Amino acid sequence: RRRICVCFHSGIPGKKCGTVILSAEELGNCRDYATMQFCANKLDKKDFFGKSDPFMVFYRSNEDGTFTICHKTEVVKNTLNPVWEPFSIPVRALCNGDYDRTIKVEVYDWDRDGSHDFIGEFTTSFKELCRGQNQLNVYEVINLLGPFFPSQVSLLSFMTLTSLFLKGNPSQSTSLHYMNPYQMNAYAMALKAVGEIIQDYDSDKMFPALGFGAKLPPDWRVSHEFPLNGNVDNPYCNGMEGILEAYHQSLKTVQLYGPTNFAPVVNHVARYAAAVQDGSQYFVLLIITDGVISDMAQTKEAIVNAAKLPMSIIIVGVGQAEFDAMVELDGDDVRISSRGKVAERDIVQFVPFRDYMDRTGNHVLSMARLAKDVLAEIPDQLISYMKSRAIKPNPVPVYSPSDEPPTNPV
Template sequence: KQGKHSTKVANLLGAYHQTYVGSLGKKDKGSKIIIKSESIKESNQAIVMSVSCEGLKSKKKNFGLSSTNHPYLLIKRCQGYETSDDDFETALTVYSSHTLHDTLSPAWNIGEFPVQYLCNSDLDIPLIFEVWSFQESKDDRIYGRVRGTARHFIETEGEAHSIIKKQGNPYGTMTFDKFQLIQRPTMVDYLRSGWIISLSVAIDFTASNGELSEPTSLHYIDPYNPTKMSAYESAIYQIGSILEGYDSDRQFPVFGFGAKPRFCGIDEVSHCFHLNGSENPQVEGVQGILEAYRYALANGLGLYGPTNFEPCLSTMMEFISGRKHLAEYNIMLYITDGAITDLEETISAIVEASHLPMSIIIVGVGNADFGKMDFLDNDGSLLKDKLGKVAQRDIVQFVEYKNYATDISLLSEDVLREVPKQFVS
């Protein structure tokens, strides 16, 4: 651990050129953190990009008797429109390629690159393309750079650009074999073309929610005031009402997990059971979910454990896999008190589910530690399972229900914040 630093957002935005420098510990240690901030501009556009180089000058070693040439590509975005040599040090790295080995003619097929990340949706922001050579036993060496704007590279697609080092000497050429601006379809575009959204629900009935007869239980129904909703019912109603309108037929498969569903004729722990007690888990609308929930609680449901997410997720994945030919996107809603016990298995299932047309929204109820849920909603990087397999895309969104007690209007925005991006990714 190198240290830590805390500050306010106002300090980040007020820093010179929005570049904030803070200490990571004792001043005599000299460790610092540099934070660059900017306002993000949303865009549905992307650049389809492929880059190749020719004539790179060989990097010598062992007194020139042999060479090491393992090139990789960095793309950097400048902080402003005016450029200088200092930009090489202060520019923000937005892309790093894989390393190619033993070649002076590298090529990288980058594919679709959202302009939001490439140039913050501004085609006239200067970009820097740097070609480096990986060195095992010393610092990596740079071949040189190409500078220009996205607009310039679009207009000069297919032309060769000189790769220049700081001294101004050419070190080969870089060609943007493909640099095309495209419009990416939005979630609304898909829905207009006939796609539908389907909702399913999984509810946590583990013992960590508290004994059903205790007023402190998250599943407690007051016998003297039966119209008062439990904590779970409030979450089901508020969030289900948000998502219900996106489901065209309002038929929701609803599951429970972590309990003994005696109303189903089962007196052992089940990690995925039909909450309505029927062979068909579908109910109609949010009201149907609430009715199935009350039916289960009133007919011998025994809270148990552990809290395993994977069985319900795998059940829905199997269902979705059989319907991939349909224009249907699935949202699976988990409502839980947060004490997940099969984290590794769930991560593996999420990695597999990332290849299917689905998103997972996890809603935390109560006051438990939701650290593991934040880990599943791994914004900024993709989940990786224990075998090293990486998710194809981010499909998990986590919200903590109690954070919206004073302003329920914000719940709708946060629940749906990531779904449109996940839908089109």
């Protein structure tokens, strides 16, 4: 990056000369877009009648220490706890590709006459925003000119289009969904490794398989719970081979697209589990993802609600992205919570696929280790549900010699 100062001098004899200084900054070669969403809690009340009509203004910091407006949110009327709509912005406009550069955000109460009341401000950076929704992206809104008021702005979701391109066109070798004619991609390998173990615990081996984050023909609407086999009325696939076949076929017909929402598929399985809570069935949801998540708050709420149902969730992360959001969903260190409600049980197990890639190329050993660690918590999760509902196992049937089928003579 460069700073360029150009001085223009113009003068007429006998009159004072003027000087114009032009400062310019070279734009970084960054073509990414960022999509994000914010909410606020307990904003300062500025209107005498009613509450406030808050909006936010984002500023990019310049190399000379000044700030330039790069985005304004919409106004949310009459609330102290607004949830603004998601918005997309070029990363160049936000920070010129400098991930550590300060981003200043001001919060105002909108007034019809244009004299908007200043509520407060906070600073962040693109690097901090990339962490997604977590405690580090909850900001105190400070007004140094007024009395202290405990207002907060929180990041609800964050995503860059770079992640989508990595996930994108399956015909490109850079895609995590790349269909290599000689070997399975990471999605297929993870599905096969885990699925071939858990399928033996299903009597008919018929499994509903759903995709999320894609545009579907013919109207190319975005869906977050579409059947891989294309059959809305019957999304079931016959065994792991059937799921893999449906997965490969879907890649030829849908257009992978953001945002990436987990909550719809979690709620989809939860509806099945809610209908059978007598202990006769237990549901396991396997999610294979590149780590991008756009609806963290909604997903956490869905998991908290599902924790009281007979179900477990396995998440396998593929690719080289940071999986901080997936670790948070796992809940091993801190039990997941939503809206002040803590999950009744820990039902999520997350593992990063890259940790199981054998350097010698022994995929059989790698997949065996992956399946072992992924399924390690399922037995305890199942037992914890049964105990919480006081459901006892059925007695072991007693067989008499007469129950044995006759043997065929040799």
